[in-house]
Amino acid sequence: DGGITQSPKYLFRKEGQNVTLSCEQNLNHDAMYWYRQDPGQGLRLIYYSQIVNDFQKGDIAEGYSVSREKKESFPLTVTSAQKNPTAFYLCASSILEGSYNSPLHFGNGTRLTVT
Amino acid sequence: KQEVTQIPAALSVPEGENLVLNCSFTDSAIYNLQWFRQDPGKGLTSLLLIQSSQREQTSGRLNASLDKSSGRSTLYIAASQPGDSATYLCAAPLGSGNTPLVFGKGTRLSVIA
Numbered sequence: 001d002g003g004i005t006q007s008p009k010y011l012f013r014k015e016g017q018n019v020t021l022s023c024e025q026n027l028n029h030d031a032m033y034w035y036r037q038d039p040g041q042g043l044r045l046i047y048y049s050q051i052v053n054d055f056q057k058g059d060i061a062e063g064y065s066v067s068r069e070k071k072e073s074f075p076l077t078v079t080s081a082q083k084n085p086t087a088f089y090l091c092a093s094s095i096l097e098g099s100y101n102s103p104l105h106f107g108n109g110t111r112l113t114v115t
Numbered sequence: 116k117q118e119v120t121q122i123p124a125a126l127s128v129p130e131g132e133n134l135v136l137n138c139s140f141t142d143s144a145i146y147n148l149q150w151f152r153q154d155p156g157k158g159l160t161s162l163l164l165i166q167s168s169q170r171e172q173t174s175g176r177l178n179a180s181l182d183k184s185s186g187r188s189t190l191y192i193a194a195s196q197p198g199d200s201a202t203y204l205c206a207a208p209l210g211s212g213n214t215p216l217v218f219g220k221g222t223r224l225s226v227i228a
Contacts, residue, residue, distance in 0.1 A: 004158075006158075031213075033215060035218075040220065041220060042119070042204065042218040042219050042220040042221060043159075043204070043206075043218040044218075045215050045217075048215050050213075058215065090158055090159070092159075096213055097213070100146050100147060100166070100213065101146065101147055101149070101164070101208050101213055101214075101216070102164075103149065103161040103164050104149065104151075104159075104161060104206070104216060105161065106151075106158035106159040106160070107158050108157055108158045109156075109157065109158050111156075
């Protein structure tokens with residue numbers, strides 16, 4: 001089955017530690033995205049990538065880093081510089097069709113708790 | 116900068132009722148808009164993508180409309196069922212072209228049997 005896999009589903013870390021969230025897709029999608037969701041809030045864009053070895057910052061990139069070494073993989077590292085890392089993290093992907101958005105496909109998310 | 120607002124934040128209806136969820140956006144230079152469903156603790160599922168040229172899109176009991184000139188979209192759910200209970204989010208592109216989506220905060224729908 002094609003889809004987006006995020007792992008792990010739950011992640012617990014101590015404050016001051018870096019942590020990497022995995023996102024893998026087998027949909028052959030060009031673009032991949034990381035969003036953060038807090039209770040009662042909409043999704044906020046952290047980083048996105050439209051091509052391998054290239055990525056752009058979203059609205060809340062501070063304290064996060066990403067890489068796109070392979071088309072199917074877009075891991076997100078939450079660094080110790082991120083002041084409020086506890087949140088629900090969602091990875092998404094889409095086809096790039098000229099100038100038009102195509103439907104966005106989401107993984108099931110990783111819930112990160114930092115204490 | 117694109118901003119997306121959804122009203123109401125929460126809605127509770129009896130089973131069988133027809134309902135409308137509202138979404139407004141500030142930058143109308145968009146080619147399309149998307150509606151998603153999110154179940155608790157899960158990722159988002161794409162429901163409908165409306166192109167600006169279409170103005171309306173239907174899938175089963177769902178119908179979404181798009182009015183760029185007024186910066187509004189609506190999601191109409193016919194004959195609601197308890198299984199429709201979820202949070203519904205709309206999202207509009209950041210700008211023209213193939214840009215990331217900006218999301219509203221969602222409308223949490225409860226359909227009571």
